[in-house]
Amino acid sequence: MLDVRGLRVDFHTRDGVTKAVNGVTYGVSAGETLAVLGESGSGKSVTAQAVMGILDMPPGRITGGEILFRGRDLLKLKEEQRRRVRGNDMAMIFQDALSSLNPVLSVGQQLGEMFVVHRGMSRKDARAKAVELMERVRIPAARQRVGDYPHQFSGGMRQRIMIAMALALEPSLIIADEPTTALDVTVQAQVMDLLAELQRELHMGLILITHDLGVVADVADRIAVMYAGRIVETAPVHDIYRAPAHPYTKGLLESIPRLDLKGRELYAIKGLPPNLMHIPPGCAFHPRCPIARAMCATDVPPLYEVGATRRSACHFWKETIDG
Numbered sequence: 229m230l231d232v233r234g235l236r237v238d239f240h241t242r243d244g245v246t247k248a249v250n251g252v253t254y255g256v257s258a259g260e261t262l263a264v265l266g267e268s269g270s271g272k273s274v275t276a277q278a279v280m281g282i283l284d285m286p287p288g289r290i291t292g293g294e295i296l297f298r299g300r301d302l303l304k305l306k307e308e309q310r311r312r313v314r315g316n317d318m319a320m321i322f323q324d325a326l327s328s329l330n331p332v333l334s335v336g337q338q339l340g341e342m343f344v345v346h347r348g349m350s351r352k353d354a355r356a357k358a359v360e361l362m363e364r365v366r367i368p369a370a371r372q373r374v375g376d377y378p379h380q381f382s383g384g385m386r387q388r389i390m391i392a393m394a395l396a397l398e399p400s401l402i403i404a405d406e407p408t409t410a411l412d413v414t415v416q417a418q419v420m421d422l423l424a425e426l427q428r429e430l431h432m433g434l435i436l437i438t439h440d441l442g443v444v445a446d447v448a449d450r451i452a453v454m455y456a457g458r459i460v461e462t463a464p465v466h467d468i469y470r471a472p473a474h475p476y477t478k479g480l481l482e483s484i485p486r487l488d489l490k491g492r493e494l495y496a497i498k499g500l501p502p503n504l505m506h507i508p509p510g511c512a513f514h515p516r517c518p519i520a521r522a523m524c525a526t527d528v529p530p531l532y533e534v535g536a537t538r539r540s541a542c543h544f545w546k547e548t549i550d551g
């Protein structure tokens with residue numbers, strides 16, 4: 229359904245050019261969940277914004293690649309056509325529901341507006357649809373609460389309302405950008421379960437952007453790991469957990485807190501993510517990589533085929549997978 233090929237995005241600032249996305253290729257099919265994982269600044273959100281067509285341009289600039297949605301390159305569409313795709317076929321869920329919802333409109337008005345604008349419904353019918361959606365995302369007493377304002381709901385309930393808004397027009401693709409980061413752990417799990425359940429039920433493609441490997445284990449089919457604006461590993465979720473094929477993925481996995489290793493110091497990948505104005509030559513991860521060799525500082529690793537459905541951008545992926 230979605231096929232991103234060789235996407236490149238730069239940001240032009242007074243200090244220079246930030247190379248935020250450097251040739252990203254990934255895809256998602258109907259009914260599939262792809263988790264895109266990486267630290268802040270790895271390019272995962274910028275890629276998603278480019279797919280949605282909501283990138284700030286300028287300062288952003290798409291300098292290469294294609295974004296094929298059902299075979300059509302979205303980058304070649306006029307803004308009006310693009311807006312139609314965004315309204316009807318794909319939707320985005322953001323991290324911070326409070327700043328994404330309008331504080332002076334009731335949630336019923338905001339949900340209903342989608343049906344008035346995109347489906348030409350009357351206000352009365354749109355309100356009934358809003359209640360239906362709120363029930364679908366399990367907001368208790370939806371009929372009584374449809375006139376309430378965003379600040380009258382808890383963080384978890386607001387995030388459910390964001391999910392309801394995204395689902396309103398039954399898109400075939402949803403991009404969820406850190407949808408549970410602002411919530412506490414129990415609510416996080418409930419919201420993720422709800423999202424996964426609705427995704428299965430509606431057979432949508434879901435791109436789940438996160439920095440948290442713990443969140444994706446139960447819901448994702450595949451993972452794409454990003455570093456310095458590139459995909460460094462992509463594989464079915466179980467393969468990655470069983471034996472990562474890139475030292476960066478391995479580091480991310482080792483830094484998940486584990487109950488069975490109580491008392492042991494938590495692993496942290498040394499160093500900091502690179503400055504995207506000055507990406508290190510060769511493998512961008514080499515200054516932080518525990519197994520880097522001389523060639524890593526000069527030769528950019530291609531995405532090696534590790535198996536039929538796995539790729540790793542590491543010259544020494546065999547060593548990583550075995551060890």
Ligand code: SF4
Nearest residue numbers: 511514517524542543
């Ligand atoms: Fe580490 Fe070299 Fe592999 Fe990069 S290519 S991840 S530096 S071993």
